[in-house]
């Protein structure tokens with residue numbers, strides 16, 4: 001008996017191992033499709049794409065003969081476009097549907113079921129991979145990987161790490177003062193965010209996320225819209241605290257991203273070794289130049305109106321207005337300095353808003369051609385995912401349609417390189433959705 005308990009205690013930690021694939025041994029042939037491969041601005045000539053298991057095995061202009069192989073599923077494309085599954089680099093799988101009040105007052109079981117339903121909806125919008133930028137998404141990720149429910153591949157950050165009063169501290173004034181070594185706040189108990197006020201505390205919280213399988217670490221380096229006591233202009237962590245997080249993450253082979261709108265928060269992050277800035281809407285020219293010089297990633301979002309704060313109060317909406325005012329600036333600076341720019345949506349607290357995930361991608365046509373936007377949301381985003389190095393739970397090629405890459409594929413009705421609005425209408429326009437070599441939707445005429 002004791003031996004059995006000891007053996008269980010020493011079982012290998014699944015949290016940090018590469019995640020399983022549920023594709024099995026099925027084979028699918030997409031006939032007569034024109035390929036947007038995630039990189040080129042032009043479609044291929046009519047082609048045939050053979051998927052075996054979860055991998056794109058062969059792409060050929062000549063027909064591929066599968067008559068010798070039993071049980072092959074043939075998908076007739078009839079000249080339609082096939083493209084890589086979309087990637088959202090700033091997603092909060094656990095926080096999309098509930099309001100903050102609902103989240104903090106209900107138990108994690110209900111929130112997780114909501115998140116499960118949302119994960120399926122996310123996949124059905126054509127997003128086959130998301131990078132989760134804060135929230136207790138480890139169990140959801142595991143359930144999706146095990147095939148328990150359909151959803152996107154999740155790169156989890158775990159709890160986002162913040163300071164007292166920083167973005168992610170959802171306590172009320174009546175919760176203060178916290179006793180040293182005292183109770184965790186509700187949001188900490190849920191794993192939504194962790195409050196850390198010294199390099200030592202930061203290190204511990206970072207390592208706890210890594211222990212649970214975080215593929216990257218998220219800190220909030222400045223104020224945020226949704227938090228009640230963090231003005232947008234403030235810088236939160238000290239450089240030493242940020243550096244403690246960077247060291248702990250790099251010791252584990254991965255990287256830190258910081259939530260940062262202002263130049264001060266961004267510059268301090270860069271000085272501490274942060275590799276990826278989330279948002280950046282309030283940065284100035286010199287900061288953008290610094291990001292270019294240092295090769296820092298910009299993971300930003302086209303916030304165009306106040307809808308992102310619709311579930312929040314007037315003070316938060318005022319902050320949202322300021323951020324929206326910076327959207328033109330951040331995209332212009334990214335273009336001016338050729339910043340490595342990832343696409344994400346950061347949709348929070350509303351199922352209705354989540355339905356606009358594809359519309360936010362389509363909104364990039366204000367600054368980019370459809371092809372540029374689609375490259376960003378596929379192969380460029382996938383490049384940023386590889387920064388997780390040995391902590392990458394999915395060490396496969398994502399975001400491209402190439403031989404040897406992961407079979408995350410969409411068949412589109414229409415040409416998204418000519419009309420990006422198609423991605424905003426996934427119910428009608430995404431006729432086939434394949435993830436991990438498995439078809440989750442097929443409404444092609446049979």
Ligand SMILES: [Zn+2]
Pocket residue numbers: 090092133134346
């Ligand atoms: Zn966020």
